[in-house]
Amino acid sequence: MAASLLRSHSSSRLALARVRACLSSLPLLHSLPDPNPPILRSQLGPGFSPQNPSLPPFPPWAKPRFFCSPSSCPAAPAPATAQDSDCSTAAAYTGDKAAVSEESASPSLDPLDVYRELRRADESSTRLKRSEWNSLVKVFRGFAKSRWASDQALAVYIPASFFPHAARRFREFFLRRCPPHVFGHLAALGPSPEADRFLFPIFVEFCLAEFPDEIRQFQTLIDSADLTRPHTWFPFARAMKRRIVYHCGPTNSGKTYNALQRFMEAGSGVYCSPLRLLAMEVFDKVNSLGVYCSLQTGQEKKLVPFSNHVACTIEMVTTEQLYDVAVIDEIQMMADPTRGYAWTRALLGLKADEIHLCGDPSVLKMVKKICKETGDELEVNHYERFKPLVVEAKTLLGNFKNVRSGDCIVAFSRREIFEVKLAIEKFTKHKCCVIYGALPPETRRQQASLFNDQGNEYDVLVASDAVGMGLNLNIRRVVFYSLSKYNGDKMVLVAPSQVKQIAGRAGRRGSAYPDGLVTTFLLDDLDYLIECLQQPFEEVTKVGLFPFFEQVELFAAQFPIATFCELLDKFRENCRLDGNYFLCRHDGVKKVANMLEKVQGLSLEERFNFCFAPVNIRDPKAMYHLLRFATHYSQNRPVGIAMGMPKGSARNDAELLDLETKHQVLSMYLWLSHHFKEDTFPYVQKAETMAFSIADLLGQSLAKACWKPESRSQGKPRRIEEENSQDELKPVAEESYDRPRSLIKAYKMKGQDQPGQHHPAGNFVV
Numbered sequence: 001m002a003a004s005l006l007r008s009h010s011s012s013r014l015a016l017a018r019v020r021a022c023l024s025s026l027p028l029l030h031s032l033p034d035p036n037p038p039i040l041r042s043q044l045g046p047g048f049s050p051q052n053p054s055l056p057p058f059p060p061w062a063k064p065r066f067f068c069s070p071s072s073c074p075a076a077p078a079p080a081t082a083q084d085s086d087c088s089t090a091a092a093y094t095g096d097k098a099a100v101s102e103e104s105a106s107p108s109l110d111p112l113d114v115y116r117e118l119r120r121a122d123e124s125s126t127r128l129k130r131s132e133w134n135s136l137v138k139v140f141r142g143f144a145k146s147r148w149a150s151d152q153a154l155a156v157y158i159p160a161s162f163f164p165h166a167a168r169r170f171r172e173f174f175l176r177r178c179p180p181h182v183f184g185h186l187a188a189l190g191p192s193p194e195a196d197r198f199l200f201p202i203f204v205e206f207c208l209a210e211f212p213d214e215i216r217q218f219q220t221l222i223d224s225a226d227l228t229r230p231h232t233w234f235p236f237a238r239a240m241k242r243r244i245v246y247h248c249g250p251t252n253s254g255k256t257y258n259a260l261q262r263f264m265e266a267g268s269g270v271y272c273s274p275l276r277l278l279a280m281e282v283f284d285k286v287n288s289l290g291v292y293c294s295l296q297t298g299q300e301k302k303l304v305p306f307s308n309h310v311a312c313t314i315e316m317v318t319t320e321q322l323y324d325v326a327v328i329d330e331i332q333m334m335a336d337p338t339r340g341y342a343w344t345r346a347l348l349g350l351k352a353d354e355i356h357l358c359g360d361p362s363v364l365k366m367v368k369k370i371c372k373e374t375g376d377e378l379e380v381n382h383y384e385r386f387k388p389l390v391v392e393a394k395t396l397l398g399n400f401k402n403v404r405s406g407d408c409i410v411a412f413s414r415r416e417i418f419e420v421k422l423a424i425e426k427f428t429k430h431k432c433c434v435i436y437g438a439l440p441p442e443t444r445r446q447q448a449s450l451f452n453d454q455g456n457e458y459d460v461l462v463a464s465d466a467v468g469m470g471l472n473l474n475i476r477r478v479v480f481y482s483l484s485k486y487n488g489d490k491m492v493l494v495a496p497s498q499v500k501q502i503a504g505r506a507g508r509r510g511s512a513y514p515d516g517l518v519t520t521f522l523l524d525d526l527d528y529l530i531e532c533l534q535q536p537f538e539e540v541t542k543v544g545l546f547p548f549f550e551q552v553e554l555f556a557a558q559f560p561i562a563t564f565c566e567l568l569d570k571f572r573e574n575c576r577l578d579g580n581y582f583l584c585r586h587d588g589v590k591k592v593a594n595m596l597e598k599v600q601g602l603s604l605e606e607r608f609n610f611c612f613a614p615v616n617i618r619d620p621k622a623m624y625h626l627l628r629f630a631t632h633y634s635q636n637r638p639v640g641i642a643m644g645m646p647k648g649s650a651r652n653d654a655e656l657l658d659l660e661t662k663h664q665v666l667s668m669y670l671w672l673s674h675h676f677k678e679d680t681f682p683y684v685q686k687a688e689t690m691a692f693s694i695a696d697l698l699g700q701s702l703a704k705a706c707w708k709p710e711s712r713s714q715g716k717p718r719r720i721e722e723e724n725s726q727d728e729l730k731p732v733a734e735e736s737y738d739r740p741r742s743l744i745k746a747y748k749m750k751g752q753d754q755p756g757q758h759h760p761a762g763n764f765v766v
């Protein structure tokens with residue numbers, strides 16, 4: 001269905017005449033974010049009043065006028081006369097009545113007239129002097145180099161790669177036929193934006209006549225990578241009048257609670273979670289309250305008989321099913337560089353009478369914009385934190401002896417997590433639970449309940465940012481061990497929004513500690529913490545988008561011999577997005593695509609599915625297993641697990657890492673089994689049993705872990721930790737670095753004031 005929809009959407013753009021007529025209403029052509037973005041047609045907007053002060057407005061004679069029918073060109077004003085319905089591009093740039101009436105008096109500078117005159121002229125009729133010729137050549141050189149012209153040319157399907165050639169041919173055509181009054185005008189303008197603007201419509205007429213095949217070819221390519229107007233991809237949802245309720249507020253303010261109340265009251269509902277762990281929590285909670293609810297994640301399907309409700313991970317939600325109520329949790333994730341598209345798709349495509357969005361205010365403006373486009377009704381409910389967070393100004397002063405019962409120490413790498421755990425258990429009487437991204441959700445839950453349970457000695461939690469989202473834990477105080485983390489390239493400060501999210505874990509309503517405290521391990525980090533907590537939520541201006549398989553397939557038809565990886569690159573280069581969206585990153589997908597290049601016999605769809613499998617791309621063992629799964633699949637062999645069960649719990653960090661990898665591989669197997677035909681991955685039950693046992697072994701191992709952390713690949717850069725993805729397999733933090741003991745060094749290097757001097761005394765509320 002989606003494919004046919006997209007095809008019809010694409011074919012509606014085929015008529016070149018319409019492209020010409022709608023010249024100014026074409027959406028912006030977009031590739032990768034550009035640090036110096038070109039001035040695009042969409043930025044110029046209707047009437048071309050340029051935002052860029054360096055560009056002059058169109059000269060009066062060149063003001064755009066539109067001659068297509070209003071229905072085919074909605075942004076254009078209605079035609080003035082019947083004659084105007086000629087869809088000529090150059091004519092579209094005219095329209096100044098005074099200029100028309102003066103036409104008979106003086107030779108016209110109307111672009112269409114100039115173009116016709118050039119066409120009619122005999123090549124030998126123009127004899128420019130050498131100096132005149134040279135001055136015109138300069139004007140045309142300027143035009144050929146004009147970023148503005150090249151960018152505008154894209155909107156009429158003249159690719160940037162083709163523009164220089166077209167501009168050269170245009171120059172040859174023009175110079176030999178240039179009438180004296182046009183020469184006089186151009187010579188007066190000289191190489192300038194004004195000259196570019198004068199030449200451009202004539203250039204377009206020239207190209208349409210000279211290069212129709214090239215233009216058509218590029219148009220087909222661009223249309224197949226058209227990601228503009230994504231709300232039109234979901235006609236069923238568009239046919240509905242949906243009511244969107246935005247539960248907008250900070251952490252621990254009851255957003256999810258209230259949305260879930262509506263979810264449970266409804267006759268049918270879907271809850272979309274950012275994490276498997278949260279989907280499982282909602283599944284358990286809702287069922288325990290007597291509402292039958294199924295579970296659907298990439299790895300598991302638990303179908304509860306008679307259930308009309310389902311808790312799923314956001315990537316797994318279907319836009320085919322009709323629901324009374326849908327809940328999309330952590331809606332601000334729409335702006336996530338990698339996964340944002342899943343939230344965007346859910347918001348645009350869910351077929352539910354009522355959709356509850358839970359999140360901070362950062363995407364409120366974007367949601368308003370989207371609702372305007374979709375025609376949905378939007379209601380915004382604002383929330384306040386149940387209890388304010390209190391910042392403890394004393395900090396832990398760099399001493400683990402200041403750790404207290406109910407503390408959650410937050411560190412941003414696996415290595416640090418184990419170092420902290422080791423130190424706390426060595427220097428204090430406390431015992432630590434740990435939560436980090438590479439642990440299976442089952443183990444994280446086991447560690448969370450061990451920590452939440454007041455009747456045992458495990459009263460301190462050491463965690464990565466994996467605790468940041470949604471989890472309700474009995475945390476009295478969040479202590480940031482550091483506030484910098486490795487971003488895959490270098491150490492960076494943790495973003496304020498993330499600091500807030502994590503700090504919000506302290507003092508949850510209904511927990512053993514309803515009054516939340518937050519502080520840092522080092523005094524020197526305190527100022528940055530306060531700065532983050534006091535910062536208002538940053539408004540998001542773009543949200544993520546990613547093509548469906550059908551769109552990639554359509555695009556692939558243009559490049560029959562390209563590899564999948566090349567295809568993804570070409571799609572990124574050529575795709576068209578409007579200003580509210582960005583194309584989500586797919587570095588991991590490309591890495592897998594590269595590895596799978598040598599596997600023959602996979603269809604494009606199969607390759608697409610394998611490339612999206614949840615795999616830690618930095619773990620060679622996991623990558624090896626994925627390659628093996630794909631190879632066996634491509635040979636029509638039943639895909640086996642080919643991995644032994646570990647003998648027992650881990651005795652050292654290497655064994656712990658091995659357990660983590662094994663669980664990830666099984667998780668990947670299960671994911672693939674749900675994305676391919678059942679008989680191709682026949683050992684699902686075995687994989688589930690093994691995964692369950694390994695999660696248990698991991699829990700046992702963590703309870704007694706008292707060793708120094710190792711790296712997965714000795715000698716090489718250490719393994720990147722995985723956090724917070726649907727499959728909890730996304731790299732975010734590096735271990736092999738010399739962590740600055742405090743941010744103060746970074747501040748000093750930047751020549752800023754030394755933090756830590758202003759708040760040495762009492763606690764205060766944020």
Ligand SMILES: Nc1ncnc2c1ncn2[C@@H]1O[C@H](COP(=O)(O)OP(=O)(O)OP(=O)(O)O)[C@@H](O)[C@H]1O
Pocket residue numbers: 249250251252253254255256257258358469470471472504508509510
């Ligand atoms: N009206 C209520 N009655 C009882 N408990 C509530 C109520 N509202 C919220 N809670 C409890 O307060 C805690 C925090 O609520 P909730 O998880 O909905 O917050 P949130 O705003 O979604 O936070 P986050 O942004 O961290 O996800 C939960 O344990 C929830 O069960």
Ligand SMILES: [Mg+2]
Pocket residue numbers: 255256257329358470
């Ligand atoms: Mg919530």
